[in-house]
Amino acid sequence: MKTYSPDRITWIRLRSVELPLAQAVSDAKVTNGRQAALASVSLLFAEIETAQGYAGLGFSYSLRTGGPAQYAHAQELAPLLIGEDPNDIARLWNKLVWASASVGRGGVAAQAIAAIDTALWDLKARRAALPLSKLLGAHHSSVRCYNTSGGYLQASIEEIIDKAVQSRERGVSGVKMKVGQPERRLDLQRVEAIRKYLGDEVPLMVDVNQQWDRVTALRMGRVLEQYQLEWIEEPLDAHDVAGHAALAAQLDTPIGTGEMLTSATEALGYVDTGAVDVIMHDAPRMGGITPFLKVAHAAEQRGMIMAPHFVMEIHLHLAAAYEHQTWVEHFEWLEPAFNERLEIRDGHMLVPDRPGLGLSLHERVAGWTLAKIEIGKRG
Incomplete structure (x- = not known):
């Protein structure tokens, strides 16, 4: 031996x-x-x-x-x-x-x-x-993905629609768009237009980037219920655990947060108390894969949805090793830094079979x- x-x-x-x-x-x-x-x-x-x-x-x-x-x-x-x-x-x-x-x-x-x-x-x-996902103990060979890079606020409704069409032609399943503008009416107009164009079957998410207070979040959340969103992301300050918990308890639409948290301790404050429906922590921001896995294991015990933030190049492997429902966020921003490309097919991002992360500069x-x-x- x-x-x-x-x-x-x-x-x-x-x-x-x-x-x-x-x-x-x-x-x-x-x-x-x-x-x-x-x-x-x-x-x-x-x-x-x-x-x-x-x-x-x-x-x-x-x-x-x-x-x-x-x-x-x-x-x-x-x-x-x-x-x-x-x-x-x-x-x-x-x-x-x-x-x-x-x-x-x-x-x-x-x-x-x-x-x-x-x-x-x-x-x-x-x-x-082994691919990193296999080393960790993979549950999935591919993970559902959604695009965010096309949904920013500087883009017009027509531009968001165009990018959504391009993403779906590439194989991406869902579309996430930014909201949280000072004029709430503009947010609602954009969401309604995108939902109407995409239809009810396409997964649609919104991201507030921490710009609502508790009253606004509840009021907007109630209006947004009609659009059958996959989730409302970061409706409140990233460290307002109690506020997120109260909002999640009052709305049918799932509530998610986690990208701005910079330690496992902060993220576990949400997971251990069930304060959100979707945990969205970020391995590079919180200290790497080691602390990320601690949070993922705790979330797994609660059966939570996991949708890691950004860096699909890393998070695809970590999501593939998660037992329950999970998503990967599609951003093409970092692709120019690497020789390899991640393959997307039928709404899912395929885990590469190359050893490790499968990346080279x-x-x-x-x-x-x-x-x-x-x-x-x-x-």
Whole structure:
């Protein structure tokens, strides 16, 4: 019988990348004057290699601000992994969390750790010659998907319809659109027009991006019931657990949130209390795959719907390993960074059969790289 031979991390490369979007987009945070339009995505890539020749790729991201801070903190953390066994992912995650204790267990610290943690999971799956979903214990070979990138507020109703048609022609099942404008009437006009065009059978979701108070959320939620939405996303402040719970109890339409939470503890506050119907946490934002799985396992015990936010390239594998109803959010934004494309068919995103995440960086990433550093020695 072959016995396990301990490996060790010998080399890590970090990259800070600014990936431009084809068109700047706006949600309700922009129309309400709280943020500027989004024109690019900041990415932190971590590449890890070991003495036995195994490699892993992971990434985290930030929108508008925070990219340089993630990269700076990752530079502090990466040297702590040189010489460590890459298979001890839980222990290494704890080591990095404790190294970051002075700046907290969420935010920039968690997001810097996330890139490294994801690279370790990718490496472990590649070492086993398995897709990450299979390593985790897959329940599904494909996951229902919906498009969000075409539903932002700077787009007209006609543009949203056009993008929805393109998405469905590509095989995407559902459509999500942004709401939360100061004039509620405009939101309702847009939802009604899109529902009328798509018909009742197409899954339709709305995303408020935390822009309603409790009274507005209840009133708008009651009006929106007629449109048979899959869910209303982030109707309230991301940390208003009690408000979301009260809203979920009073509406037939499912309520979802989670993308702005930056730790498993915050997300479990929703899951353990049943405060939402749909948990929408985000692995890069909350510290990587390791804490994401803790929340997913708890949600699984409650039979909750899971719809991870953004980064389909990572979340497809995690959703495929979830027992109950789950969705993947389709964004084409990050596709230019990778050589591979995810296949979509009959409303579902297919889990790739390549080892690990099944991703490799495209050479064009070099042109978007703001800074990079290598730690340790290759080979």
